[in-house]
Amino acid sequence: MSQTTMIEARPIPSRKRRSISWNSREGRSVIYQVVAIASVATLIWLLVRNTLRNMRERGIQSGYDFMGQPFGFDVSETMIPYDVMSTYWTAFSIGLLNTLKVAVIGIVLATILGTLIGVGRFSSNFLARKICYGYVEFFRNVPIYLQLLIWYIVFTEVLPPFEEAWQAGHFYLSKGGFSFPWPVWKLGQTLALIGLLAGVVGSWLYARKASKHFDLTGQQKPVLLVSLALIVGLALLGWLAGGAPTGWNLPVKGTFQIEEGAAFSPEFLALLLGLVTYTASFIAEIVRSGISSVSLGQHEAAASLGLSKRQSMRLVVLPQALRVIIPPLTSQYLNLTKNSSLAVAIGYPDLVSIANTTLNQTGRAIEALSIVMLVYLTLSLLTSALMNWFNASAAIQER
Incomplete structure (x- = not known):
């Protein structure tokens, strides 16, 4: 005899309506957020209104119309051509490209150098381990501004003039910078x-x-x-x-400087080396702390599988350490990009330097600084998004 199981039908619970009321916790949180946003918006509006009114009363012009005018000053280092009729858009583009050049090359070199020094902190060789330790302690505790000035003095005072440039084949190093062959x-x-x-x-x-x-x-x-x-x-x-x-464009000694070929100016080299050596010391500590976070059992497990120390570091330890390394590494990339603004101290024409010259010529302080702020904000957000994507792809997947 079959038994029939009766399933009692349960009423479907109705969705609870959200009510914005001071008596509910959720309602109060919404009200707080609305009040906070309205307060910030009102503050910004008052600030902009008072600034524009004060500028009108003092006869100070405002707006971004000056960006279409010729900028009329010389830029010592540029990646794109310009002439006397080039506008301020071109000038800011030159500064942006110069900033990107030093930031991208600096990030790559600082990552390589910092990783090598961080891994070297675990070397079985006593001398190598202590050299890496001394590097970190020295460069991390000397202000970046002072390091830039020291490197600049090295390139402009210590190196020989271009007539006595150090030469290795078609490569020249002197006070005029580093010249090297470049393909046609x-x-x-x-x-x-x-x-x-x-x-x-x-x-x-x-x-x-x-x-x-x-x-x-x-x-x-x-x-x-x-x-x-x-x-x-x-x-x-x-x-x-x-x-x-x-075809190659080879550098040759001219009458007043080394001509032809390609060259890195002493300002660019001083800025690049200062940023790389300074940032690499922090990256080395990040790598060291990431490797230290991997338990000793992982090292022993890798050794029991017959892996060498180098294979163990590359295949077992570093992949697990990445989850600790990547987040603070992102901050160092952002710091390197923003620290490149110190280039104005040694005469490298980066974005901030171009903006300062533009400000002095046009008097549009707010407009020039707002462009700089927008560019650095965009670069920071793009760097963070890229590193967050890399962090998600490098995360250890649970099985």
Whole structure:
């Protein structure tokens, strides 16, 4: 005899209506937020209104119409051409590109140097370990402004003049900066650059695939050699497809300076080395603390699998330390980018330097500074977004 189970129908609970009332906790929180936003908006409105009124009373012009006028001053270092009719848009673009150049190169070099020093803090060699420790303690505790001035004095006072420049082949180092050969840019170089970027992307995808293969099978695929083959091979293929141009623009000693080729100015080198050495000391401590956060059992487990110390560090320790390293590393990248504004102290024409000159010529202080603030805010948000994406992709996935 079958038994029939009766399931009692339960009424579907009705969704609770949200009521904005002072008697409810949720209602009070909404009211507090509305009041806070309205207060901040009112404060900003009053500040802008009073500023504009005071400027009108004193006959001070306002607005961004000056950006379309010729800027009329010389820029010592630029990545894009300009002439006497170039507008302030061009001037700010030059400053932005100069800032990006020192920030991007500085971040790459500081990351490499800081990682090597941080890993070196765990070296079994006593001398190497103490040198890394001394580097961190020295450069971390000397103000960045003072370091920039010291490097600038080295490049402008200690190095020889261009007539007696230190030479190695077609490379020159003197008070005039660092001069080096540069290819005569043609289609082949453009295609080679595209191939290089494609090789970097391809090597990154291959490294991720090799890492997943290692996690599943325990078999390690060669990553370094394959990555180098992809990068070099695709760049070489692009160069050959563009006609394999071989022309080089070589630097030579002229009458007053080293001419031709490409060069890094002493201001750029002083700023770059100061930012790199200073930031690398903090990155080294971040790497050291991240490695220290990995338990000793992980090292022992890697050793029991027959991994060498180098393999253990690269395959076991550093991947786990990344979750501790990346968040503070993002702050150091932001600090390096913002510290580049100190370039004005040594005469490097970065964004802040261009803005200061523009301010002195036009008197548009608020407008010039607002452009600088907007640019640095945008760069900081982009850097944070990129590092947050990298942090999410590097997070350890639970099985």
